[in-house]
Amino acid sequence: MDHRPQAWGRPRDxxxxxxxxxxxxxxxxxxxxxxxxxxxxxxxxxxxxxxxxVIAADNLGSYGSFARFTDVKRLHTFQxxxxxxxxGDISDMxxxxxxxxxxxxxESYASSSANKKSRLSxxxxxxxxxxxxxxxxxxxxxxWNHMLVVGFDDDEKPFVxxxxxxxxxxxxxxxATGIGSMLAQPLLRTYxxxxxxxxxRTKEEAIKVIQECMxxxxxxxxxxxxxxxxxxxxxxxxxMKTSEKLENMSWAFADRIKGYGTQTV
Numbered sequence: 460m461d462h463r464p465q466a467w468g469r470p471r472d473x474x475x476x477x478x479x480x481x482x483x484x485x486x487x488x489x490x491x492x493x494x495x496x497x498x499x500x501x502x503x504x505x506x507x508x509x510x511x512x513v514i515a516a517d518n519l520g521s522y523g524s525f526a527r528f529t530d531v532k533r534l535h536t537f538q539x540x541x542x543x544x545x546x547g548d549i550s551d552m553x554x555x556x557x558x559x560x561x562x563x564x565x566e567s568y569a570s571s572s573a574n575k576k577s578r579l580s581x582x583x584x585x586x587x588x589x590x591x592x593x594x595x596x597x598x599x600x601x602x603w604n605h606m607l608v609v610g611f612d613d614d615e616k617p618f619v620x621x622x623x624x625x626x627x628x629x630x631x632x633x634x635a636t637g638i639g640s641m642l643a644q645p646l647l648r649t650y651x652x653x654x655x656x657x658x659x660r661t662k663e664e665a666i667k668v669i670q671e672c673m674x675x676x677x678x679x680x681x682x683x684x685x686x687x688x689x690x691x692x693x694x695x696x697x698x699m700k701t702s703e704k705l706e707n708m709s710w711a712f713a714d715r716i717k718g719y720g721t722q723t724v
Contacts, residue, residue: 496547496548496551496603497522497548497550498520498521498522498527498528498548499521499546499547499548499549499682500516500517500519500520500521500531500533500545500546500547500549500552501516501517501519501521501546501637501638501639501676501682501683502516502517502636502638502639502640502676502680502683503516503533503534503544503545503546503605503606503607503635503636503637503639504634504635504639504643504669504672504673505607505609505633505634505635506619506632506633506650506651506657506665507617507619507632507633507651507654507657507658507660507665508657508660508661508662508664508665509617509657509658509660509661510662510693510694511611511617511662511691511692511693511694512542512610512618512619512665512691512692513662513665513666513669513689513690513692514534514542514544514607514609514669514690514692515534515544515669515670515672515673515687515689515690515703516533516534516544516545516546516687516688517533517673517676517677517683517684517685517686517687517688518530518532518533518684518686518687518701518702519682519683519686520549521682524681526684529684529686530686532688532701533545533546533552534688534689534699535556535559536690536697537559537562537563537579537584537610538566538567539696539697540580540581540610540697541579541580541581541584541608541609541610541611541692541697542608542609542610542692542697542699543555543559543584543588543607543609544606544607544608544609544636545605545606546604546605546606546636546637547603547604548602548603548604551602551604554602555602555604555606558591566579580611580612580618581608581609581610581611581612581618581620581692582610582611582612582618582620583613584608584610585608585620585622585628585630586628588606588608588622589622589626592604592606592622592623592624592625592626593625593626595624596624596625601624601625602624603624604623605621605622605623605624605636606622606623606636607619607620607621607636608620608622609690609692610692611692611694615694617692618630619632619633619634620634621634621636632651632652632653632654632657633647633650633651633652633657634647635647635672637680638676638679638680639672639676639680642672642675642676642679642680643672643675643676646668646671646672646675647668647672650668662691662693666691669689670705673687673705674705674708677705677708685705685708686702686703686704686705688700688701688702688703689703
């Protein structure tokens with residue numbers, strides 16, 4: 460190494476030759492991967508009921524702590540039989556969404572030619588996405604998302620599955636991603652902790668508990684907003700609403716919280 464002050468720490472040109480600046484040409488750079496999410500979405504919530512599944516996610520895309528995009532739809536349908544909800548990086552969500560759109564076209568051709576229903580139920584779609592995520596993780600280029608896949612399994616029973624950037628998967632009657640797994644999941648489990656309890660709940664009850672959880676997240680999660688998307692997956696198809704708004708929201712109670720604002724003790 461050349462330890463003269465004017466060339467501190469650089470290899471000596473008279474020994475190793477001059478530094479090859481051709482490395483800086485744009486065509487010779489090594490592959491680079493996105494290893495840090497920029498614009499992100501927060502929690503996704505899902506819960507079963509006796510005839511289907513309800514899933515919800517707010518419409519905010521946060522640039523760090525900046526509420527940058529207020530109309531980001533993080534629920535996406537697949538062949539009008541399943542819904543995928545995304546937490547995490549929005550650009551990776553867009554990549555996966557385009558991939559699923561292409562897969563949906565392929566499935567449509569296969570289904571119409573064979574005159575049968577799509578081969579990809581929600582359970583199969585969940586498995587497909589988990590393998591896709593695990594493959595990217597194994598390449599050290601993960602897709603920075605945590606997804607919930609909802610719909611029906613091959614036995615036509617309501618299905619809720621989770622898959623994250625590591626390829627970790629599990630299913631349950633109620634699931635939540637992000638900070639919702641800590642704030643909303645206890646409320647969801649009180650509503651339907653088992654499949655037997657979920658089978659006794661109605662669509663209206665499921666929507667109501669999701670709305671209550673979205674209120675809790677709006678008050679407690681600094682990366683959420685009051686406008687959200689809500690989808691109901693039933694055997695008739697997918698009913699999607701993308702501009703729902705929480706009602707009767709007020710911060711009037713805040714001055715009674717210890718530590719809020721200027722207070723005298």
